[in-house]
Amino acid sequence: MEDIPRDLIEQAQAGDIGAFERIYKAASAMVYSVALRVTNSRPDAEEVTQDVFIKIHRSLKDFEFRSSFKTWAYRITVNTALNACRKISRQETGRQDFDTVIDSQAASVDTRGQIGHAEELDRAKAELDLRLARLNPDQRACIILREIEGLKYEEIAKALGININTVRSRLKRARLAMIEDAGSRGD
Amino acid sequence: MDCKKAQDLILTDYIDQEASFSVQESVRAHLASCEKCRAFEQEVRAHASEDLRNAGHIEPPAEVWNRIRDAIGQEQRPSGVPAYVDHMFDFLRESFFARRPAYAFATAFTVMLAAIAVWGLPMRRQMLARDYLVQKTSFMIALNSPANGETDAAADFNTAIEEYLF
Ligand SMILES: [Zn+2]
Numbered sequence: 001m002e003d004i005p006r007d008l009i010e011q012a013q014a015g016d017i018g019a020f021e022r023i024y025k026a027a028s029a030m031v032y033s034v035a036l037r038v039t040n041s042r043p044d045a046e047e048v049t050q051d052v053f054i055k056i057h058r059s060l061k062d063f064e065f066r067s068s069f070k071t072w073a074y075r076i077t078v079n080t081a082l083n084a085c086r087k088i089s090r091q092e093t094g095r096q097d098f099d100t101v102i103d104s105q106a107a108s109v110d111t112r113g114q115i116g117h118a119e120e121l122d123r124a125k126a127e128l129d130l131r132l133a134r135l136n137p138d139q140r141a142c143i144i145l146r147e148i149e150g151l152k153y154e155e156i157a158k159a160l161g162i163n164i165n166t167v168r169s170r171l172k173r174a175r176l177a178m179i180e181d182a183g184s185r186g187d
Numbered sequence: 188m189d190c191k192k193a194q195d196l197i198l199t200d201y202i203d204q205e206a207s208f209s210v211q212e213s214v215r216a217h218l219a220s221c222e223k224c225r226a227f228e229q230e231v232r233a234h235a236s237e238d239l240r241n242a243g244h245i246e247p248p249a250e251v252w253n254r255i256r257d258a259i260g261q262e263q264r265p266s267g268v269p270a271y272v273d274h275m276f277d278f279l280r281e282s283f284f285a286r287r288p289a290y291a292f293a294t295a296f297t298v299m300l301a302a303i304a305v306w307g308l309p310m311r312r313q314m315l316a317r318d319y320l321v322q323k324t325s326f327m328i329a330l331n332s333p334a335n336g337e338t339d340a341a342a343d344f345n346t347a348i349e350e351y352l353f
Pocket of ligand 1: 189190191193217221222223224
């Protein structure tokens with residue numbers, strides 16, 4: 001996600017709903033994707049997205065540009081998503097929801113990456129689904145922020161409110177679980 | 188560097204390019220001489236790193252923004268203003284969205300009711316309420332701006348009674 005320009009944030013701070021909608025348009029795919037992958041459930045991801053933007057709107061007037069908007073948005077998103085995970089543990093139905101949403105929205109997936117055609121997309125989807133769903137939510141959040149969102153360790157630490165060594169140990173455990181999982185599936 | 192240390196770094200700082208140049212170099216030197224760790228590196232890249240990088244972003248369904256916008260509208264009601272003012276505005280907003288001329292009566296009637304309701308309040312709350320009504324109205328005008336992507340098709344006369352009345 002690109003960072004949001006300062007003047008747009010200032011317009012939204014002044015109560016301009018159009019400016020806030022533009023912020024939503026720039027950040028909502030990131031918020032929804034992180035929420036979907038952390039919670040593994042479409043309804044939960046929608047609710048998290050809604051909560052995140054209501055929180056952002058509510059505290060926007062106190063935003064003082066000390067950190068970047070992007071870092072702030074990641075922090076609110078990942079914490080809201082993890083709280084949703086703690087409240088609701090319905091992994092199995094969630095995984096079905098995840099399949100459905102990936103299938104139905106495959107066309108709108110950001111294709112600036114190298115995903116070119118349907119088979120590759122299916123393969124990527126299957127890998128995500130299987131590998132991420134078996135991690136615990138904290139490990140999942142770390143690996144999503146690192147690999148999908150491309151955050152540095154320091155940014156992950158800030159987003160999750162943990163120290164860098166905890167980021168390291170969660171990434172290490174997440175990756176060990178993922179390669180073990182790949183090994184047990186025989187590829 | 189032993190294999191355990193090398194593999195710890197492969198799982199974290201090495202693969203994520205967080206290690207210092209000298210640490211990266213020592214891992215590379217170890218990999219050059221250790222087939223087992225080279226295989227391990229390939230495995231990590233294939234199943235726990237590079238395979239995730241093309242996952243991309245997914246847009247939320249359009250109704251998510253509508254719910255956020257509604258919730259924000261609700262939150263902007265100051266504590267001095269009674270809740271029924273909001274309910275009237277909800278009704279008003281629906282009339283706006285429906286954009287059917289027959290609702291113009293209902294809309295005008297609601298505005299009148301809101302004005303009367305506000306009239307009955309003590310002075311301080313009247314001021315609050317007046318500011319709030321102004322805010323709410325501009326908020327709804329913003330919702331109805333063309334930026335919302337609505338077409339004017341909804342404004343066409345759709346029923347016999349509307350055609351008769353207007
Ligand atoms: Zn080795």
